[in-house]
Amino acid sequence: MPGMVSLTLAGFLTLGIMSFVYKDNPIYKFCESIFIGVSAGYYFVLIFYQSLLPQLTDKIGLTGALTDSALAYYRQSGSLASVQWFNLIAAVLGMMMLMRLLPKIGWISRWPLAFVIGSIAGLKLIGELQTNIMTQIQKSILPLWAPQYVDGSLSLAASIGQSLTNIVLVGGILTGVIYFFFSKEHKGVFGGAARVGIWFLMVTFGAAFGLTVMSRMSLLIARIDFLLRDWLHLLG
Template structure:
């Protein structure tokens, strides 16, 4: 059994969270409350030093000679400070300015990002020649089948997501084919989620039985 107090704390907290499997209880609530407080404090500190100190402070006042100070970052800090006006109801409306900046910038950035990465790139990777050849120039049946399936699956999947036209007749049939492809995707996602949760559970059991109790070699 471990003599490390940190391992003991970790083990007791782990058992506390697992106690929820029996039912909601004070031990679980205690561990949950600790987690909420600690994680809020942890992320606050990490955010503060990473962004306010490293990016802002050392951006405006570079620690090394020869680096240009980025004075424009002060605008970001002022916008951020304006966000705190929300705490004063009489001038709380000013906090809409930084919020508008964030919303506008996010909309602009994401619009272009998704247009390129999720839109153009995916379409380009789907619109490939359906007849595929090996490196030697021979017909490649496996690659050809894969390309055809990807093309049909993507096209029919998109048809399924098109709700401006009723899913009837040929259009409805294509949408049904799209559902089958989407179901495989959801099945794969579900399978991987189960696997990842199981992996975490195995990790916690390993911690309890190996690191804490020392029962595993």
């Protein structure tokens, strides 16, 4: 029975959201509000139980398994354990970030923000350079004639195929970059290359759009599958 109620509720909420394709209406607004409210609540609970409790208050010793051992350590040594100090610093930085909510002392939030930006930038700089710049450039330097060997002998068809692939790839990169080079007027050969670059960009956008349509269709199909199969039992 509870399963039936939740299925029916989910079915009506799905139809309520779908009703927007006809036109904006109060039922859609109602379902949208429920969705936003439930999502926000769910996210808050997740952050509270998956991040705040285990990563902060548990480690400081305010809650969780560490409480007893933290108290024992404090009674013995008269000071906090190193793990607690580190997490206390993090807690203070977190509190400073919240100062943004108070306009008069909002400037305090810049300090933890500077810490976050600095540490993340340092952490990502090398990885980004290596992954998205060096490796990508290295793998884009390809021979325009790429002989392919099958069982030790040259395969002309495979060689032509691979060479065309390489030409398209290298040509696409060069003309695409030329299109975004604005220090020289797009005229003559340079302008022609830029126009070819636009075509490559259009193909890329087309592929991205096609896959986006496919992605959204998949979600719609799953919802209709739910309505027909799980809710209305119209399918076997």
